[in-house]
Amino acid sequence: MEKKFEQLTESRQQQLMAFDRLLTIMDELREQCPWDRKQTLESLRHLTIEETYELSDAILSNDLPEIKKELGDVLLHIVFYAKIASEPKEGQIQFDIKDVLHGICDKLISRHPHIYGDAVADTEEAVKQNWEKLKLKEGNKSVLSGVPASLPALIKSMRIQEKARGAGFDWDEKQQVWEKVQEELEEFKANFDIETGDAIDANAAEGEFGDLLFSLVNYSRFVDINPETALERTNKKFISRFQFMEEASKADGKVLVDMTLEEMDAYWNKAKELEK
Structure with a gap:
């Protein structure tokens, strides 16, 4: 009211x-x-x-x-x-x-019948499942149709898996998912000559790498890690360490592009020590 x-x-x-x-x-x-x-x-x-x-x-x-x-x-x-x-x-x-x-208010009310109606949903999982069922009743042709096509691939894979889980299509145990990660890793490795690093079939290798990433994203859900957040934090960490390496070597009168990998590693490890 x-x-x-x-x-x-x-x-x-x-x-x-x-x-x-x-x-x-x-x-x-x-x-x-x-x-x-x-x-x-x-x-x-x-x-x-x-x-x-x-x-x-x-x-x-x-x-x-x-x-x-x-x-x-x-x-x-x-x-x-x-x-x-x-x-x-x-x-x-x-x-x-x-x-x-008013549009978002009406949608929130209709999507929360356990609050504004007689439905029962005592857990987060039950709420998500009700949400997906309601969206199908509202006219969505597929559980996955609500995933924007233009989403970045990593975030899209997260949303696809979340929505599939809302429909009941998911692994039971995280150990099963980890076994899938290992299986996809082996299939990816099979598309390379390990000694030379050359791809046997570039298209197949790309496909298997995508499967490996997808399975890792899947596993992240079971251990409560947001892969987008995790990767972005790693990006920021790498940038911070690399920029320290640039500044510290410059202060020592060195030019990064003229340094050996071993010399750069020394600065990199110092950056890691400063983070502790």
């Missing part, structure tokens, strides 16, 4: 007033700013992707002030899209921010 503004707590009133302030500023910018007037749904798309990655970086760094800033940028984009869609085209308005908000 909707409440009147005066019935809300002071904190909620302040939140709504802040959101109203953002909507008002968006109206003014869309009317008065040459850059904002020029934007379209398509022109904002790549900027939204960039902002989402910046938010992801802030979360991985656990930088709360930066997270707050990046959330604001993402929220601005949501409001911007809704503003553009609310502008009449051929005498019709497509939707506005009110429709966006």
Whole structure:
């Protein structure tokens, strides 16, 4: 049931007033700013992707002030899209921010019948299974149809496996998954001449490498590791160590490209020691 503004707590009133302030500023910018007037749904798309990655970086760094800033940028984009869609085209308005908000509210209510209805779901797994069943009832032709085609491959493999699990298609024990990882590793190795490192069949090797990665992602779910987060943390760790190696060797009057691998390893190991 909707409440009147005066019935809300002071904190909620302040939140709504802040959101109203953002909507008002968006109206003014869309009317008065040459850059904002020029934007379209398509022109904002790549900027939204960039902002989402910046938010992801802030979360991985656990930088709360930066997270707050990046959330604001993402929220601005949501409001911007809704503003553009609310502008009449051929005498019709497509939707506005009110429709966006009511749409997500209605979906949350319908997708949580264990909260807003009579269904029972006492575990996270039961909630996920109910979610996938409801999506099929809403018109999805496949459990996997909700996975965006443009997702990066690693994240896509995670979502595919999660959705398959929601439909009951999954391994029972993590040991079974680990055995699958070992099987895929052997099949990948079989596509190479181990002595020379040459691929026997490049296409087959690529396919087996993909199977190996997919099985590793599968195993990560069973040990509660997010492979995307794990790989990104390793990326950041490598960058930090490599940049230390560059700076430390330069301070010693050395040029990285002229150093031997053994010399570089000494700086690399020092970087690792500093992390402890």
